[in-house]
Each structure stands twice: as C-alpha cells, then as structure tokens.
Amino acid sequence: MLKGLFYIFLFLALGELIRYLTDIPLPGNVIGMALIFIALRSGILTLKMVKVASHALTRNLALFFVPAGVGIILYSELLIAHWVLILIAAVVSTVLVLLVTGLVHGKNEPDE
Amino acid sequence: MNKLFENPVFSITLTLAVFYLARRLYNRHRWFFFQPVLITIITIIVVLLLLDVPYETYKIGADYISFFLGPSVVSLGVLLYEKSALIKKHYKPILIAILAGSITGLISVVAICLIMQAPHEILVSLAPKSVSTPIAIEISTLTGGIPSLTTAVVIMVGIFGAALGVNILRLFGIKSPMATGLALGAACHGIGTSKALEISPLAGVASALAMCINGIITAILTPWVLSLIQWL
Numbered sequence: 358m359l360k361g362l363f364y365i366f367l368f369l370a371l372g373e374l375i376r377y378l379t380d381i382p383l384p385g386n387v388i389g390m391a392l393i394f395i396a397l398r399s400g401i402l403t404l405k406m407v408k409v410a411s412h413a414l415t416r417n418l419a420l421f422f423v424p425a426g427v428g429i430i431l432y433s434e435l436l437i438a439h440w441v442l443i444l445i446a447a448v449v450s451t452v453l454v455l456l457v458t459g460l461v462h463g464k465n466e467p468d469e
Numbered sequence: 470m471n472k473l474f475e476n477p478v479f480s481i482t483l484t485l486a487v488f489y490l491a492r493r494l495y496n497r498h499r500w501f502f503f504q505p506v507l508i509t510i511i512t513i514i515v516v517l518l519l520l521d522v523p524y525e526t527y528k529i530g531a532d533y534i535s536f537f538l539g540p541s542v543v544s545l546g547v548l549l550y551e552k553s554a555l556i557k558k559h560y561k562p563i564l565i566a567i568l569a570g571s572i573t574g575l576i577s578v579v580a581i582c583l584i585m586q587a588p589h590e591i592l593v594s595l596a597p598k599s600v601s602t603p604i605a606i607e608i609s610t611l612t613g614g615i616p617s618l619t620t621a622v623v624i625m626v627g628i629f630g631a632a633l634g635v636n637i638l639r640l641f642g643i644k645s646p647m648a649t650g651l652a653l654g655a656a657c658h659g660i661g662t663s664k665a666l667e668i669s670p671l672a673g674v675a676s677a678l679a680m681c682i683n684g685i686i687t688a689i690l691t692p693w694v695l696s697l698i699q700w701l
Binding site for chain 2: 382408415
C-alpha cells in the first residue's frame, strides 16, 4: 500500500511538473494518469506495485468531489439570477450527451 | 462555531460521517435520489447554513478531502491499464461514441443558449459544461466566460448525471457497462466517473477514458464553435 501510494504520488508529481514546465492545457493529474498508464504498459511499473493503493483511491472517488459540490453555495447569486436558462441548457444538453454517447456505442458494438 | 471549524478536524469528520451514512442509506434503499454525493452535498450545505459556518471556513478542512482527487485521477490510469486489452479491441466504437457525445454536448448547449437568447458571457460560460472542472475553467477563461459560473454549472451537471444518468440510460435500453460508462464520462466528467465506478470497474474505465478524450475534444472545438457563432 505504501509503495503503491509512493508511485501514485510520484506520477502525480511528474504530471504537475510537466504542466508547470509546458503550456499543455491539461491538468497535472490527467498528465500523471497518462504517464502511469505508459509506465505500466512499458513494464517500468508492474500492476502488483500499484493495484491496492489505486483501487482504494478510485473506490472512493465520489467522496473527494463533495467539497467542490458544497462550494456551489458560493455562486448561489449567479445561479439564481439565471436559473431558468442554466437549468434548461444544462439538463437538456446533458441528457442528449448521455443518450447520443450510449446509443452510438450501442449501435456500433454489441457489448461483451 | 466558525472558530471551531477553523480546526480542519471538524469539516473532515462532518464530511466523512455524512458520506458514510449517505452511502449506507443508498445501499439499503437503492433509490436513485439517495445518491451518496447528492445527499452528502445537500446535507452539508444545510448543516453549514444552520451553524452559520461560511464555506471558506468549511474549506479549510474540506481541502484535505479534495486533495485526494489528484492521486485518484492518476489511479484511474492504473484501472485503464487493467482494462486496456478490452479497450484496444473495441477502440473504434469507443472513440466514435465519445466523439459523438462531445460534439452533441457542445453544439446542444450553445444552440439552447442561442434559442433562449442568453447573454453572450453566459453562453460562453456554459459551453464547456460537460468537461472536468480544471479543463472547463481553462476553456471558460480563454473564451471570455465567467469561470466561477462555469465551475458551478460543471459541478451541477456532474451531480445531476450521477444521480439520474443511469436511470435515463436504462429508460432508452442502454444497459451495458461499457456504453453506460462512456455516456457518464462524456456527459458528466469526474462525478459521472465516480458513479460509473460504483457500477463496475469496466464502466469506470470507460467513463474515465470518455472524460479525458471529451476534455481534449471540447478544449479544441469550443473556441472554434464560439468564433463561428460570432461570425454568424
């Protein structure tokens, strides 16, 4: 677990470093995700080294979004001022994305 | 109370306790409205308002929890590796579905704003609503939107999709973990991915992949679509 956490943080740090040094418009953690994937594919890391720690983190991903969700109260004025528009645009567009993505995939490939 | 919550322990304990109870409630009843994230966020907002604790104070402790988003996103790369053989085998339908979802997300939100005659800054702020917060903020800032409005809408889209997405997909006969994951990731970024991970690791990986690719596609397309409507 400790070793796994070390590798995960190492790749996070590498991602943040690349983000700091270049103008890639991607967050450091996303770059870190790509890097750890490449490291596993190329055999620099083995799955055994990082599996337990990474599963422990991803299993609880929803919890880590809670503070950002609570942060919506900061923008309550802005949201209330435009609530009809925001509600319709966000809900309709989100439902469309869900259905188009799901149906396009369903049409192209009967699942495993 | 404000003074007490300046000690991070209280925000952290409150968040963990509410989330733990919300998850137990959901596991027991499985009713869609009992989504742990949704219930936890609403409960904490109510508690903070009742105790008169400002968000800035809650955030002192809550930041320790959000901090784990970074390593969790990196961990998604490990999951991606575990499922890479399957992804590779089906890469074409996966990419087509994500591309279709990205374009739909951007065009539909812009079209709705135009039809409803939304002020330009609102339209621009809503355009990147389906991508994860850091990328959305980047796009919004770059195109002249209001980053704080973008943040709020992105989070709300995520919560909405996590709460109702699976039910909406089922209603239209979309049940496979792969299709469900792709849809949740393309429409509702990280929060959708957290929901997809609850369904199965494969759905989670599909969602993470859709979230990343959608982020990149939207970052490229948004300035382009916005200059197109300016020109029209």
